[in-house]
Amino acid sequence: MKIADVRVVVTCPGRNFVTLKIVTDEGVHGVGDATLNGRELAVAAYLRDHVAPALIGRDPSRIEDTWQYLYKGAYWRRGPVTMTAIAAVDTALWDILGKVAGLPVYKLLGGRSREGVTVYGHANADTTDQVLAEVARYVELGYRAVRVQTGVPGLASTYGVSGDKMFYEPADAALPTENVWSTAKYLAHVPTVFARVRDEFGPTLRLLHDVHHRLTPIEAARLGKSLEPYALTWIEDPVPAELQEGFRLIRQHTTTPIAVGEVFNTVWDCETLIREQLIDYIRTTVVHAGGITHLRRIFDLAALHHVRSGSHGATDLSPVCMAAALHLDLAIPNFGLQEYMRHTPETDAVFPHGYHYDGGYLHPAETPGLGVDIDEDLAARYPYRPAQLPVNRLEDGTVHSW
Numbered sequence: 141m142k143i144a145d146v147r148v149v150v151t152c153p154g155r156n157f158v159t160l161k162i163v164t165d166e167g168v169h170g171v172g173d174a175t176l177n178g179r180e181l182a183v184a185a186y187l188r189d190h191v192a193p194a195l196i197g198r199d200p201s202r203i204e205d206t207w208q209y210l211y212k213g214a215y216w217r218r219g220p221v222t223m224t225a226i227a228a229v230d231t232a233l234w235d236i237l238g239k240v241a242g243l244p245v246y247k248l249l250g251g252r253s254r255e256g257v258t259v260y261g262h263a264n265a266d267t268t269d270q271v272l273a274e275v276a277r278y279v280e281l282g283y284r285a286v287r288v289q290t291g292v293p294g295l296a297s298t299y300g301v302s303g304d305k306m307f308y309e310p311a312d313a314a315l316p317t318e319n320v321w322s323t324a325k326y327l328a329h330v331p332t333v334f335a336r337v338r339d340e341f342g343p344t345l346r347l348l349h350d351v352h353h354r355l356t357p358i359e360a361a362r363l364g365k366s367l368e369p370y371a372l373t374w375i376e377d378p379v380p381a382e383l384q385e386g387f388r389l390i391r392q393h394t395t396t397p398i399a400v401g402e403v404f405n406t407v408w409d410c411e412t413l414i415r416e417q418l419i420d421y422i423r424t425t426v427v428h429a430g431g432i433t434h435l436r437r438i439f440d441l442a443a444l445h446h447v448r449s450g451s452h453g454a455t456d457l458s459p460v461c462m463a464a465a466l467h468l469d470l471a472i473p474n475f476g477l478q479e480y481m482r483h484t485p486e487t488d489a490v491f492p493h494g495y496h497y498d499g500g501y502l503h504p505a506e507t508p509g510l511g512v513d514i515d516e517d518l519a520a521r522y523p524y525r526p527a528q529l530p531v532n533r534l535e536d537g538t539v540h541s542w
């Protein structure tokens with residue numbers, strides 16, 4: 141069997157998605173997510189101009205060899221654009237392998253290690269009173285873990301608080317909008333929110349919070365300490381993580397668990413964090429960390445160091461990525477949690493899929509391959525629309541991490 145056709149599909153059923161479709165000479169096809177929020181066309185061009193021509197005629201079952209060929213062969217290693225492109229190819233090849241073998245991909249990865257994939261939902265609202273109602277909504281839907289984000293008094297807008305509660309989408313304009321940030325106001329407010337949530341929902345509901353890279357290590361340590369009474373499952377991205385050593389400082393000061401990694405692309409981005417046990421959950425995901433092949437490598441390293449998975453699963457990761465993530469989540473021994481932000485009905489229609497939610501768990505499809513596809517005719521009805529992520533500034537105008 142040989143690869144006969146490679147297509148890149150860009151579509152915007154509510155938001156932009158890039159999908160790679162690989163077709164073999166025997167008519168089997170596989171799909172891979174290639175969406176990089178706000179930089180979609182860079183990945184589409186990388187795939188179309190540089191990767192697709194080199195795939196024609198290759199044996200689709202040589203997944204590891206193709207990964208090495210694209211990674212080492214490019215010479216210019218790593219980076220989100222390259223690794224997202226490689227991820228798309230890798231994911232599509234696993235999909236083809238599953239279809240040819242007649243098995244869902246999780247069985248090719250060693251079979252199920254659990255009955256379902258525990259997911260967390262996103263309670264978000266401007267005020268604490270409103271967010272309590274949002275948490276209750278997720279509890280009623282059966283969620284066992286809920287991420288809690290609120291507005292901060294004195295700040296006009298805050299990351300993670302959206303008008304459309306189920307489908308948070310930060311890429312909201314053709315040119316970046318600007319948010320204003322105050323660490324002092326934030327640090328004073330967050331513990332008061334979690335005090336109310338714990339009080340209302342009791343000690344066992346798993347609670348999470350995303351800091352979105354906005355603090356320094358010592359500020360993050362203070363936040364972690366102040367949240368200890370409320371026993372969070374994790375605080376996410378407490379600091380920008382280019383400096384992995386910075387997490388040593390946080391770790392020395394707090395027992396609040398830490399999750400990091402949605403912007404990482406390779407095992408080298410988190411190798412120190414994992415090896416020194418500076419984090420508890422690694423949030424790398426299929427689409428941005430080199431596909432199923434490379435993510436498995438990261439999770440295996442993590443398993444040796446008491447670090448569990450907690451893959452990113454925001455709305456900007458397509459149902460193709462979610463399907464792939466679920467197969468890996470089901471198979472690995474050190475699964476922790478899976479983020480699950482729902483897609484709009486328009487997106488679900490463009491990407492028909494067999495995974496389903498039931499009582500706090502997601503379950504991958506049992507059909508051969510990944511159990512997800514793209515309806516190319518429907519996709520063509522939603523042309524690309526430029527949309528970028530916001531920029532963050534301090535109250536004095538200084539650009540800050542978003």
Ligand code: GCO
Binds near residue numbers: 479
């Ligand atoms: C999360 C993330 C997202 C990202 C978004 C960027 O934890 O879900 O932080 O909200 O900001 O995916 O494209």
Ligand code: MG
Binds near residue numbers: 350352376377402
């Ligand atoms: Mg996040």
